[in-house]
Amino acid sequence: MAKLRMNQAIALALAEEMERDDHVIVLGEDIAEAEGSFKTSEGLLKRFGPNRVRDTPISEMGFMGLSVGAAATGLRPVVEIMFIEFLGVALDQLATEAALMHFLSGRKLTVPLTVRASVGSGLGFGCQHSQTLERWLLGAPGLKVAVASGARSAYGLTKAAVRDDDPVVVLEPRPLYGRREDFEPGEDAVISLGTGELLAQGTDVTIVALGQTVATALAGAEEAGWSADVIDLRTVQPWDRELVRASVAKTGRLVTVEENQFTAGWGSDVVSDVAANCHGDLSAPPLRLTAPDVPVPYGTALEQRYLPSAEYLADQVGLLLKTGTCPRPWWEGQ
Amino acid sequence: MAKLRMNQAIALALAEEMERDDHVIVLGEDIAEAEGSFKTSEGLLKRFGPNRVRDTPISEMGFMGLSVGAAATGLRPVVEIMFIEFLGVALDQLATEAALMHFLSGRKLTVPLTVRASVGSGLGFGCQHSQTLERWLLGAPGLKVAVASGARSAYGLTKAAVRDDDPVVVLEPRPLYGRREDFEPGEDAVISLGTGELLAQGTDVTIVALGQTVATALAGAEEAGWSADVIDLRTVQPWDRELVRASVAKTGRLVTVEENQFTAGWGSDVVSDVAANCHGDLSAPPLRLTAPDVPVPYGTALEQRYLPSAEYLADQVGLLLKTGTCPRPWWEGQ
Amino acid sequence: MSVTAPQLQSPRERRASLQASRSERYARMVEIRLMEERVLALFGEGLIPGTTHTSQGQEAVCVGIAAATRPTDTVACTYRGHGMALSLGVTREAVLGEILGRQIGCMGGLGGSMHLSDPRVGLLPTFAIVGAGIPIGAGAALTAQVLGNDDVAVSVFGDGASNIGAFHEGLNLASIWKLPVVFVCENNQYGEYTRIDRTTPVADIAVRAASYGIPGEVVDGQDIDAVEETVGRVVARARRGDGPTLVEAKTYRYAGHSRSDKATYRPAGELDQWLERDPITLFGEKLVAEGALDRARLEEIKAQAASDLERTLEVVLASPPPTEQQMMAPPTATGR
Amino acid sequence: MSVTAPQLQSPRERRASLQASRSERYARMVEIRLMEERVLALFGEGLIPGTTHTSQGQEAVCVGIAAATRPTDTVACTYRGHGMALSLGVTREAVLGEILGRQIGCMGGLGGSMHLSDPRVGLLPTFAIVGAGIPIGAGAALTAQVLGNDDVAVSVFGDGASNIGAFHEGLNLASIWKLPVVFVCENNQYGEYTRIDRTTPVADIAVRAASYGIPGEVVDGQDIDAVEETVGRVVARARRGDGPTLVEAKTYRYAGHSRSDKATYRPAGELDQWLERDPITLFGEKLVAEGALDRARLEEIKAQAASDLERTLEVVLASPPPTEQQMMAPPTATGR
Ligand SMILES: Cc1ncc(C[n+]2csc(CCOP(=O)(O)OP(=O)(O)O)c2C)c(N)n1
Ligand SMILES: Cc1ncc(C[n+]2csc(CCOP(=O)(O)OP(=O)(O)O)c2C)c(N)n1
Ligand SMILES: [Mg+2]
Ligand SMILES: [Mg+2]
DSSP, rough: EEEEEHHHHHHHHHHHHOOOOOOOEETTTTOOOOOOOOOTTTTTHHHHHHTTEOOOOOOOOHHHHHHHHHHHHEEEEEEESSSGGGGGGGGGGIIIIIHHHHHHHTTTTOOOOOOEEEESSSSOOOTTSSOOOOOTTTTTTTOOEEOSHHHHHHHHHHHHHOOOOSSSEEEEEEETTTEEEEEOSSGGOOTTTTTEEEOOEEEEEEEOOOTTTHHHHHOOOOOOSSSSSEEEEEESSSSSHHHHHHHHHHSSEEEEEEEEETTOOOHHHHHHHHHSSSSGSSSOEEEEEEOSSOOSSSHHHHHHSEEEEEEEHHHHHHHHHHSOOOOOGGGGGG | OOOOOOOOHHHHHHHHHHOOTEEEEEEETTSSOOTTTTTTTTTTTHOOOOEEEEESSSOHHHHHHHHHHHHHHHHHHHEEEESSGGGTTTTTTIIIHHHHHHHTTTTOOOOEEEEEEOOOOSOOOTSSOOOOOGGGGTTTTTEEEEESSHHHHHHHHHHHHOSSSSSSSEEEEETTTTEEEEEOOOOGGOOTOOOEEEOOSSSEEEEEEETTTTHHHHHHHHHSSOOEEEEEOOOSSSSSHHHHHHHHHEEEEEEEEEEETTTTOOHHHHHHHHHSSSSSGGOOOEEEEEEEESSOOOSHHHHHHOOOOHHHHHHHHHHHHHHSOOOOOOGGGG | OOOOOGGGSHHHHHHHHHOOHHHHHHHHHHHHHHHHHHHHHHHTTSOOOOOOOOTTTOOOHHHHHHHSSOOTEEEEESSSSSSHHHTTTHHHHHHHHHHTTTSSSSTTSSSOOOOBBGGGTOOOBSSTTTHHHHHHHHHHHHHHHHHHHHOEEEEEEEEEEEGSSHHHHHHHHHTTTOEEEEEEEEEEEETTTEEETTOSSOOGGGGGGGGTTTTTEEEEOHHHHHHHHHHHHHHHHHHHHHOOEEEEOOOOSOOSSSSTTOOOTTTHHHHHHHHHHHHHHHHHHHHHHHTTSSSHHHHHHHHHHHHHHHHHHHHHHHHHHOHHHHHHOOSSSOOO | SSSSGGGGGGGHHHHHHHHHHHHHHHHHHHHHHHHHHHHHHHHHHSSSSSSOOOOOOOOHHHHHHHSOOOOOOOOOOSOOOHHHHHTTTTOHHHHHHHHHOOOTTTTTTSOOOOOOOBOOOOBBBBBBTTHHHHHHHHHHHHHHHHHHHOOOOEEESSSSSGGGGGHHHHHHHHHTTTEEEEEEEOOEEETEEGGGGGTSSSOGGGGGGGGGGGGGEEETOHHHHHHHHHHHHHHHHHHHHHEEEEEEEOOOOOOOOTTOOOOSSSSSTHHHHHHHOOHHHHHHHHHHHHSOOOOHHHHHHHHHHHHHHHHHHHHHHHHHOOOHHHSOOSSSSSOO
């Protein structure tokens, strides 16, 4: 067992995969000498040298493109995008080139590319450095998207991503980098991409969470007067439809807890699948708990108001159970 | 009344708005001398001159950025992105800069920017020139997204976009450029952004369509043994929740017809809203009709198989009504 | 006679006084220096959320640009923009208030350290995405060109930003359209923790101007007069309709990249070398040599700036953080 | 004795024969010319979906590059890639079949005219997004560098692409890492319907190499020997580990930008001027002058190419379009 911070778990996963396969390289801004803005590549330069661990210029389109080309010709690059927003200058290379290259090569080339990016709010970085933005990637055929919810899943997802023969994006919620979790590293900790995890079992409601909101969901469910299946989706593309449907078939109720704004969050896709496939099972309407449709505010106090909290979750689910209808979100009470 | 092709309707709307307000400029690749790859700026250079009608280099990030800056300082630029996929090299300027600039200026600056882009399949352009990709923009606070379904709505949405004080993206389905529609141009044809339109009325089901699929929905509903409210959503962000909910309250059933792939299409958000807000009204599960989760194929024959057709719509809705459950999509029968 | 009482001045007045008076420029540089040092201290005390990027050592560049332009000109600059905002005339309360996330801040405390702005003195919201402001600044020049007025725009960015696509596209567009824009690269030798020579294969970023058929100039960024002269000259060129210029100001940031960065990646002695050419000291000595000010006056200015800063901080700390209602205001101008 | 029976050759063999024999290069140029003309005709007949971009007039560039590289090298090129694919050795059936959307095409007819590829001869799927292939090609060079072999990569793109951000970032990265990559700009004077000088403020794109501290060379793109010599020399330089080069090949596309474009935007007489330096005629004359081939042989080669093309077309037209099942295969390698 190891008690690691999430950034240490990521660095460990990268080191192990680099050790295991010398085609794995890592690159990004300030990831080599400085060991990453969030210290997620600690020790890698020293251990694997500058040929495989490279600091890049501020050229996301360029080094993402290089990585796509390297992946298609034999390497397994791991690219760091420091904040997910910076994908806005590199999206073409990921969503249009990397995602489609296997298909476009007549299925002859593979693109074993891993893209890591920090995401999320809670540290007070302001509206352009606090989003999760998985929505930019959802629906892109050819692309997989995973989201870590702590050291253990970050470790398991990172290793799975590096080993996967397709482009995989692993999103890392920033506030979790410094948080420790006890877990057993090693082969058994590798997570099968596309599978969610049932973290708590209950009878009243299925709560589906992702990334940072997994802790919110667990905390909200803990003290409540109801009991819940709590699912860490782990991979948001493709996502574990079977696990969610099976749980809803049992509980009859679905709640998603999302860090993103309300409109068109990943939870809409989950709700829409469940609405179509579990219609007869649903004893209450599906409920999405999200942030409001405004930019992420600066400052950690308002940010906490902005994000769905464990208390809010407990209250909203309580209302759902009591009334059998969706309670209005807090901002509509205004 | 005028019987115009959609590209003519767009050129007319632009010309009228340029006439009305000399702060309106248009720019993009080959839009001036060549009058647009799809002839959507016919006559503009001749009429308004090279100061206001500008051919750009192949620099989407650059000219989108210029337009954001111009919009923030007093102009009303209309930018053409020839194929929506090219936004992949310019997304930062639209989704992160333009969308947030009003907010970031302490609400002092406005960004009256219009971005026009051609979208969609049906002309055989292959997988990187055939997507709709509105999903890249959904959920971005500060951004409005409209989709034309023919000459009339293209005209009305384009004029509304140019007049709007916020960044608005107007998506234009390519196969419709050459199609004629009779309508009355002028002030009354301007569409209020955010409002959908009820194009047909019925009792059995609410069909929500967007862009190209509006014609599919109308055609599918015409000969069927059931009757439908057919809604052209027109603006997909923000979308007309009231109109859709009211219709579903009446019909008890919801079907979305989407050109995009299945996962995380705009219809998921519509379904999710309806599932939450019309739970008691729904006499059948909501159904999404989309393309499958694979890249758009080359060639018009397979493309027709790929897209939801009017016949498919008629059949699927028929099954929904008959069985009270969601029929499986055609590709799951395989 | 006190130097000024800037807290009573409007942004436009602050700008005008800076443009009119060399001693005011000196005072502004001091104001920036003290504010930045205080910002770092406040960050250490936990009073600043997230991150903050300070510009000690680079004061001559921003004050020089402000002196060489007018408030109807537009400036696009970066997250390292506290100094630029103060230079252009934004009040200390608006700047420090925003950094501290208070309602008195220029965007009500909802934006933060990376997002300062004031349209009244031409400052676009400072850009947190590297390179984004380069074409956006040029867009303001497009407005001037289309409307036929003689305003210009200045796009300010770092050395690291010269490796991003938006730089290339922005300069090329400005050149072919002969836009009235000046591109100022603040080459402070580092992009985050990485020395410029590890990411950029040319010694002078100014040589990249040749790719766009425009003039490129290198200027001593520690000499405010040189910055003002160079920027003023190429701004005048742009105003005349003769097109854009790329100016590279060689400078140095004394502090780390952001928040608590101690900048241990810098070679020993490098900071000391730059400190020998401190822009405030250089300018102060020059003013004394010219007989414009005496040493006592320099000290007075510093004392005044220090006490002004204390007063500003008091005012700012008395201002509340933004409310939930302010956060919930729609992000669109139309409210939809 | 027939020239070759290329339909029987594998892509590797087609590549080897081209590299070994000057007359085979001539034959390949003729093959490309005839194929492109036929493609335009087929487009006119409605047999080609969507759009197609042909390269008549530019044959010396692609054949020259193929001659100067080896099949383990990687080539990233554009939607205007039919000629490059044929040059590198991809079979006529695979190329024409893909353009016509048939199962015999190199990606089974699901990709189309803009997306040709064959990893066996180093051709990455050709790029439909302007500039995208520039850094991706450099990525193949990164692979060679990391693995320590001496393969090189060639990124081929148009004049218009030199104004996009990916060009800037790709060349800069290649320079600082000294990657074994050669950037070849096919300057055919137009980006779509717009002359290069209206979008690009420098007469030679090659001068942009200076921004990245790498050599830039201009070569006559109508002279295959010049192309082969120049590309060969800088490929050798890259193979030695001496880093990237930017090569600008001045050339011309005889046809319009795509599909039915009649190129009426070109000044009268321009096409005729370029036709006077037709790369196939020039090379043919040279081979005759050298005594390598006689005129009759040139005609034989053309006749052979024409009949080969007819046979290819028959084979391709007999191949069905892809099936629904083929379309539905998962786009991922892992099937998830
Ligand atoms: C597109 C993008 N990539 C990366 C970053 C993270 N980042 C913020 S500042 C910075 C360094 C910028 O260096 P430079 O341009 O020299 O400006 P300086 O900070 O030195 O003023 C980086 C990499 C960003 N904000 N945007
Ligand atoms: C990012 C992007 N913008 C625009 C286009 C549309 N487009 C396709 S080809 C082309 C012209 C390219 O010109 P050039 O680079 O000179 O290559 P050429 O076609 O002349 O070979 C354009 C604008 C595109 N495919 N990708
Ligand atoms: Mg710097
Ligand atoms: Mg060209």
